[in-house]
Amino acid sequence: MRHQMILLCACLATVSATLEVVNQWSLLQFDFPPDPVLLEKFEPENTVPTGLEIGWDKLYLGIPRLRSGVPATVAWVPRSLPPGVSPVLQAYPDWSWHTAGRGDINCTGLISVYRVRADRCNRLWVLDAGVITSLDDFRRVCPPKxxxxxxxxxxxxxSVYFPRELLRPSSLLTNLVLDETRSSSRLSSTCDHLYAYISDTVAPEYSAYQQQFLQLVPLRRVPSFL
Structure with a gap:
């Protein structure tokens, strides 16, 4: 079995900046519900986080279904734990959103998430690619959202679903950047004047979501820093 060490580190504001290990795992483990099918399908070596966001009291992880055996594609651990521990992961927001982990595809639930982002209004934005086993056979089972x-x-x-005209057959939406700098003083307290930029990794292109008008639009020829 291929082993890996996963570290979550925080940079300490000292004269010479150092890194402190917040959490570490050789393999991720979950706090499973009483579901033998979910536990049987779990393959720890295929369960690798690619996204991290810090909330007030939780750390949120995006764990895409790159291969089979990923029980939950968004999970969290408490921030209040001692440094360096290896906590079991809790499914976010709960296990009912992760039926794809047991082979039951529900497109209103969570399918495969690479990145999550928090905004100033204490909301978690989850970009769901809708593609499973992307490293093996690239199965698009649901529209991205x-x-x-x-x-x-x-x-x-x-919830915002991507229309078909914004996608290509090989589209894989993996990254999400929130832009809250455009907020005017009049709208800054409403949480509605916000832009989200979404990158398409396989077919290089970007989309933008303007929350004020609930609108997704394609963007082209933008810098590739996303």
């Missing part, structure tokens, strides 16, 4: 959760209640507050 953005799901926005209230991190105080863990409830879904908005």
């Amino acid at each position: 953005i799901l926005i959760f209230d991190m105080a209640t863990d409830r879904l507050v908005r």
Whole structure:
């Protein structure tokens, strides 16, 4: 079995900046529900995080279904744990959103998430690629979407599905950047004047979502820093 060490590190503000290990795992483990099918399908060596976001009291991980055997594609651990521990992961927002982990595809749930982002209004933006086993046979099982959760209640507050005309057969949406710098003083307290930029990794292109008008638009010839 191929072993790997996964580290979450924080940079300390000292004269000579050093890194402190916050959490570490050789292989990720989950706090499973009483579901023998989910546990049987779990393949720890295929479960690799690619995204991290820091909330007020939680660390959120994006764990895409690059290969089979990933039980939950978004998970969290508490921030209050001692440094260097290897906590079990909790499915976010709960296990009912992760039926794809047991082979039951539900396109209103979470399919495969590479990145998550938090905004100033304590909401978690989740970019769901809708593609499973992308390293093996690239199965598009659902339309890609953005799901926005209230991190105080863990409830879904908005969902945005990508229309077919913005996608290509090989599209893989993996990265999400939030731009809150455009907020005017009049709209800054509403949480609605915000732009999200989404990158297409396989077919290089970008899309933008303007929350104020609930609109997705394609972007081309933009810098490749996303």
